[in-house]
Amino acid sequence: MLVCDSCGTEYQTETSQQLCECGEPLRFDYMFGKVHKEKDNVWTRYSEFFPFSFKKTRSLDEGNTPLIKSSNLSEKYQIEAYLKNETVNPTWSFKDRGTHLSILRAIDLGYEKIGTVSTGNMAASVASYGKKNSLDVLVLLSSKVTDKKIDQIGIYSPKMIVLDGDYGELYYQSLSLKRDDIYFTNSNSPSRIEGYKSIAYEMIEEETPDYILIPTSSGGLFRGIAKGLIELKKVGILDEIPTLVSVQAEGCSPIKEAMETGKDEVKKWEHPKTEAKAIANPYPPGGNQVIKILNRFDGISESVSDDEIISARQELAHEGIFCQPASAVTLAGLKKLREKGIIEANSKVFMIITGSGLKSQLDNAERNKFDLKKGKGKDLESSLEEFF
Numbered sequence: 001m002l003v004c005d006s007c008g009t010e011y012q013t014e015t016s017q018q019l020c021e022c023g024e025p026l027r028f029d030y031m032f033g034k035v036h037k038e039k040d041n042v043w044t045r046y047s048e049f050f051p052f053s054f055k056k057t058r059s060l061d062e063g064n065t066p067l068i069k070s071s072n073l074s075e076k077y078q079i080e081a082y083l084k085n086e087t088v089n090p091t092w093s094f095k096d097r098g099t100h101l102s103i104l105r106a107i108d109l110g111y112e113k114i115g116t117v118s119t120g121n122m123a124a125s126v127a128s129y130g131k132k133n134s135l136d137v138l139v140l141l142s143s144k145v146t147d148k149k150i151d152q153i154g155i156y157s158p159k160m161i162v163l164d165g166d167y168g169e170l171y172y173q174s175l176s177l178k179r180d181d182i183y184f185t186n187s188n189s190p191s192r193i194e195g196y197k198s199i200a201y202e203m204i205e206e207e208t209p210d211y212i213l214i215p216t217s218s219g220g221l222f223r224g225i226a227k228g229l230i231e232l233k234k235v236g237i238l239d240e241i242p243t244l245v246s247v248q249a250e251g252c253s254p255i256k257e258a259m260e261t262g263k264d265e266v267k268k269w270e271h272p273k274t275e276a277k278a279i280a281n282p283y284p285p286g287g288n289q290v291i292k293i294l295n296r297f298d299g300i301s302e303s304v305s306d307d308e309i310i311s312a313r314q315e316l317a318h319e320g321i322f323c324q325p326a327s328a329v330t331l332a333g334l335k336k337l338r339e340k341g342i343i344e345a346n347s348k349v350f351m352i353i354t355g356s357g358l359k360s361q362l363d364n365a366e367r368n369k370f371d372l373k374k375g376k377g378k379d380l381e382s383s384l385e386e387f388f
C-alpha cells in the first residue's frame with residue numbers, strides 16, 4: 001500500500017502514481033519484519049523491510065558503505081564524530097541506493113523505459129543502472145547543465161533532452177507527461193525513499209547517534225533516513241529516534257526558512273545561489289513532508305554559507321574524504337550548531353557524506369590554497385628546500 005502523510009489517502013501497491021491527488025509525494029506503508037543477521041549485505045539482511053523482491057535486477061553492489069569514526073573531528077568539536085561515506089557507491093553518490101530500487105519498481109510494474117529529471121548525480125545513477133538492466137533511459141536536463149556533468153551522464157548512453165526551466169519545473173513536467181510507457185524515478189519517488197532507508201539500517205547496526213546531519217534538497221534522502229529509523233523503532237531495534245538535522249545552503253534554503261517562520265509548507269525559493277549545486281532545488285517536492293517530520297520528532301533545520309561549506313569540505317579532505325560541496329554542509333552545520341550550543345558536547349553525531357568531490361569542480365579560491373610550487377628550472381633540491 002502507498003499512503004499520503006498529508007491527507008491520509010491510501011493507494012494500491014500496484015499503482016504507478018507517485019504523487020497523491022493532493023500534490024504531496026506518496027510513500028510505501030511502513031514495513032518491517034525479521035532481520036536476517038547472518039546475511040552479508042543490507043538488502044538481504046533487511047529483505048522483509050522492503051516491498052520488493054530483489055531477484056529481478058542486476059545490482060552494482062550499492063550501499064554497505066563504511067561509517068568512519070573521525071578522531072580529529074571528535075577532538076576538535078568535542079563530540080563523537082562519525083562520517084557515513086556514501087561517496088564510495090558505484091556512481092559515487094547515495095543516489096544509487098534509490099536508483100536500484102526504482103529500477104526494480106519499474107520492472108515490477110512492467111516498464112521498459114525509465115526516465116529522470118536531474119542536473120547531476122541522479123541522472124548518472126539512473127543512466128548507469130538503466131543500461132546495466134537493459135532499459136531505455138531518458139534524462140531531462142536543465143539548460144544550465146555544464147559539459148562536465150553531461151560527460152558523466154552521457155558515457156552511459158542515455159537519451160538526453162535539454163530544456164529551459166529549472167529543476168523544479170522539469171520535475172512537475174515529467175510527472176504530468178501524457179506518456180504512460182516511461183517510469184519516471186525522481187527525487188521523491190516512493191521506491192527511491194525505500195532505497196535511502198537502508199542508510200539508517202546500516203548506521204544503527206553499528207552505533208546509535210544522538211544527531212544525524214543530513215544535506216537536504218528535494219527531501220528524498222531525509223525522508224528515507226527518517227522512514228528507516230521509524231521502522232527500526234516499530235520493530236523494537238531502536239528505542240528513540242535520534243535528532244534529525246536538515247542542513248541546507250544559505251543560498252537555497254526553503255525548508256529552513258519555513259521552519260524559522262513557523263510555516264508548515266515550503267515556499268519556492270526565488271533566486272537559488274550556491275556552489276552546492278546538488279542541494280539547490282528551489283521548490284523541494286518533499287519539503288512539506290520534511291517539515292512534518294522535523295516537527296513531529298523535534299528535529300533541527302540549519303543553513304550554512306558557501307564560505308563555510310568550502311572550508312568544511314577542506315576539513316573533510318583532511319580526514320581523507322573528498323566530497324561535493326553539498327555533502328560538506330553537514331560538517332559546516334555541525335560547527336555552527338556546536339557554536340550555538342544546540343548540539344551539546346559529548347554528543348554522538350553522524351554526518352551523511354552524500355557524494356564524491358570528483359563530480360564537481362574546485363573554484364579558484366580553493367585551488368589557491370594548494371601547496372603547489374613551480375620548481376626552479378629542474379632543480380629539485382632547492383625547490384624542496386622552500387617547503388621543508
Ligand SMILES: *Cc1c(COP(=O)(O)O)cnc(C)c1O
Pocket residue numbers: 093095121122187215216217218219220221222278279324326327354355356
Ligand atoms: C541528491 C543529493 C543530495 C540531496 O538529496 P535530496 O534527496 O534531494 O534531498 C545531497 N547531496 C548530494 C551529493 C546529492 O546528490
Ligand SMILES: [Zn+2]
Pocket residue numbers: 004005006007008009020021022023024
Ligand atoms: Zn494526499
